[in-house]
Amino acid sequence: MKGKEKKAVILLSGGLDSTTVLAIAKDQGYFCHCLSFSYGQRQTIELERAAAIADKYGARHLVLNIDLGKIGGSALTDTLEVPKVVRNFIEDECSEERIPVTYVPGRNTIFLAYAMAWAEVLGAWDIFIGVNAMDYSGYPDCRPEFIKQFERLAKLGTKSGVTQEQVLTIQTPLMYLTKKEIILKGLGLNVDYSLTHSCYDPDKQGRACGLCEACQLRLKGFSEAGSVDPIQYQGGKGEPDVESS
Amino acid sequence: MKGKEKKAVILLSGGLDSTTVLAIAKDQGYFCHCLSFSYGQRQTIELERAAAIADKYGARHLVLNIDLGKIGGSALTDTLEVPKVVRNFIEDECSEERIPVTYVPGRNTIFLAYAMAWAEVLGAWDIFIGVNAMDYSGYPDCRPEFIKQFERLAKLGTKSGVTQEQVLTIQTPLMYLTKKEIILKGLGLNVDYSLTHSCYDPDKQGRACGLCEACQLRLKGFSEAGSVDPIQYQGGKGEPDVESS
Numbered sequence: 001m002k003g004k005e006k007k008a009v010i011l012l013s014g015g016l017d018s019t020t021v022l023a024i025a026k027d028q029g030y031f032c033h034c035l036s037f038s039y040g041q042r043q044t045i046e047l048e049r050a051a052a053i054a055d056k057y058g059a060r061h062l063v064l065n066i067d068l069g070k071i072g073g074s075a076l077t078d079t080l081e082v083p084k085v086v087r088n089f090i091e092d093e094c095s096e097e098r099i100p101v102t103y104v105p106g107r108n109t110i111f112l113a114y115a116m117a118w119a120e121v122l123g124a125w126d127i128f129i130g131v132n133a134m135d136y137s138g139y140p141d142c143r144p145e146f147i148k149q150f151e152r153l154a155k156l157g158t159k160s161g162v163t164q165e166q167v168l169t170i171q172t173p174l175m176y177l178t179k180k181e182i183i184l185k186g187l188g189l190n191v192d193y194s195l196t197h198s199c200y201d202p203d204k205q206g207r208a209c210g211l212c213e214a215c216q217l218r219l220k221g222f223s224e225a226g227s228v229d230p231i232q233y234q235g236g237k238g239e240p241d242v243e244s245s
Numbered sequence: 246m247k248g249k250e251k252k253a254v255i256l257l258s259g260g261l262d263s264t265t266v267l268a269i270a271k272d273q274g275y276f277c278h279c280l281s282f283s284y285g286q287r288q289t290i291e292l293e294r295a296a297a298i299a300d301k302y303g304a305r306h307l308v309l310n311i312d313l314g315k316i317g318g319s320a321l322t323d324t325l326e327v328p329k330v331v332r333n334f335i336e337d338e339c340s341e342e343r344i345p346v347t348y349v350p351g352r353n354t355i356f357l358a359y360a361m362a363w364a365e366v367l368g369a370w371d372i373f374i375g376v377n378a379m380d381y382s383g384y385p386d387c388r389p390e391f392i393k394q395f396e397r398l399a400k401l402g403t404k405s406g407v408t409q410e411q412v413l414t415i416q417t418p419l420m421y422l423t424k425k426e427i428i429l430k431g432l433g434l435n436v437d438y439s440l441t442h443s444c445y446d447p448d449k450q451g452r453a454c455g456l457c458e459a460c461q462l463r464l465k466g467f468s469e470a471g472s473v474d475p476i477q478y479q480g481g482k483g484e485p486d487v488e489s490s
Contacts, residue, residue, distance in 0.1 A: 064312040071309075071363050106362025109402045113358040117351025118316045141402040149398045156394050157354045157386040 005031040007124035008171070009115045010059070012036050014050035016196045016218055017130035017174055020186040022057055024173045025128045027189055032059035033122060035115055039068035039104075045206045049197045056195065064114060068104060108141035112150050112170070119168060120158045128171045134178050147172055179221030187227065194230035207232045250276040252369035253416070254360045255304070257281050259295035261441045261463055262375035262419055265431035267302055269418045270373045272434055277304035278367060280360055284313035284349075290451040294442045301440065309359060313349060353386035357395050357415070364413060365403045373416045379423050392417055424466025432472065439475035452477045 008030035012018045025032050034054040036047055047063060054061035108131065115127045131142040140146065147170050154168040174182050186193065198218045199208035208215050210233040222229040253275035257263045270277050279299040281292055292308060299306035353376065360372045376387040385391065392415050399413040419427050431438065443463045444453035453460050455478040467474040 062315060064315060066311055067309040068362070070307060071359070071366055103404070104362075105365040105403065106358055109358040109361060109398065110355065113351055113354040114316070116354060117313070117349075120350040121316055140404060143401065146398070146401040149394075149401050153354065153391070153394045153398050156388065156391040158350065159348070159385060 005029075006126070007031050007033060007119075007122055008126040008128055009119045009122065009124050010034045010128045011111055011115055011130070012050045012054060012061070013130075014046040014048070014053060014196060015130070015198045015214075016179075016186070016193060016221075017132060017182060018050075019053050019193070019196045020182050020189075020191055021128045021130040021173060022053065022059065023186060023189040023191045025126075025171070026057050026059070030126065030128075032057060033118065033124065034059045034061045035111075035118060036061065036063045037068075037111060037114070038063055038065045039107075045202055046197050049195055053195050056192070062118070066110065066114075068107065068110070071105070103139050106141075108139075108146070109150070112154075116150075116154050116158060116168060120160070125160075125166050126169050126171050128173070130174050131172050132174045132182070133176060144172070144175055147175075178224075179217050180224035183221050183225040183227060187225070192230075196231065203234050205232075207234045209234055250274075251371070252276050252278060252364075252367055253371040253373055254364045254367065254369050255279045255373045256356055256360055256375070257295045257299060257306070258375075259291040259293070259298060259441060260375070260443045260459075261424075261431070261438060261466075262377060262427060263295075264298050264438070264441045265427050265434075265436055266373045266375040266418060267298065267304065268431055268434040268436045270371075270416070271302050271304070275371065275373075277302060278363065278369065279304045279306045280356075280363060281306065281308045282313075282356060282359070283308055283310045284352075290447055291442050294440055298440050301437070307363070311355065311359075313352065313355070316350070348384050351386075353384075353391070354395070357399075361395075361399045361403060361413060365405065370405075370411050371414050371416050373418070375419050376417050377419045377427075378421060389417070389420055392420075423469075424462050425469035428466045428470040428472060432470070437475075441476065448479050450477075452479045454478075455480055 006029065008025050010018070010022050010025055010032050012022055012034040013036065022032060022034065034050065036050040038044065038047055051061055108129070112127065112129065115129070119125070119127055129147075131147065133142065133144055151168065151170050158168065160166055160168065177185065183193070197206070197208070198214040200212040200214050201209045203209070208231055210219065219229060251274060253270050255263070255267050255270055255277050257267055257279040258281065267277060267279065279295065281295040283289065283292055296306055353374070357372065357374065360374070364370070364372055374392075376392065378387065378389055396413065396415050403413065405411055405413065422430065428438070442451070442453070443459040445457040445459050446454045448454070453476055455464065464474060
């Protein structure tokens, strides 16, 4: 990878989805500039994983401290309790009742705004984000129409939108994949999922709870992909006490 | 102002424009939640002024620390030199050559994204921002079409966009006013402009340089409004050595 490399900004949380996205972007020949956020989330373990993952892919890694916690309104940044319930996560409609307490108001808009700013400074024309319309759990800012709208905004709100030379594209390679398909895609690209972290409520050793929405989606995905999740769960080695085998 | 107050989020920099906007929102009966950003800008004096101004208007004031400086790309966050040139600032077209080094990539997108997030948490349906199409000096994210596009994004990217109950409006009361008209509007609302700060390059005592674009626009505005700028300039009391009388 020398000479005129094409650059991309990758929104990297350290989770399963964004790590798969990084592997996809790398596979497509991009020089990857990974962007992570420290936003008062309770699980700072994500950032350690993100750093290790970026390092593994020889990617640049920038962590921005943002004060999302001061705004509040989410179980991920406030002290609301993270729900541990078993329910059907795959739905087609986005309705008010389906918006969970783990939804962080404005999060993807803020993340994409920073990614757009960094892309403009870097001269990158692609932003990769691991949003997904299959298991977004009712988050309004994971929908494809939201992403398209952001592209239109970026076209107007940046220097390139003025000069018309090139426009920013937001790449969402996971948008229409199930968790199973995402994992199969990643395994095909030799992603080391033991480095990733998804749990909303890990213990002090960083072990996943196995009971929150993120854990259950993940376990279900590995099970359906005919694979075993390599991370550690609080219930001991292997899967915890949920239907995943 | 009791009972069911209508709430607004005001993007308040502590400058002349955003202070006028706060006065306008207050005059319209909004309970104002002012949002300021600490983003590695060289003039932290702005934040002190913003706090004093919010206090004067009995408004809530939230300051978010954001890492815009880490992204770079602007004379306002990097160590690029702030230009001190006299030129014609009022132009109709936004062209590449007109984008100045003081342009901060993504700034208004990031600011509006936070304002949107806070509005969602507060249950506010109006965001006030002091952007202006007359003297935006070539900033792509000050244009009316950019603001309209952000409203469309907010409609999709928030809970309210899902429930359809109400949509966020971005109020830009200064959009088509000249600096003279902004100042006249503010003086009519008894704005104390001595509290405001506009200079890109103040000295250690916080006195304005009188030479940067922001200072010159301001001085020209006061002069045309038949008024005297009450802030202190480095050239001594009153106006510095520019044509403004």
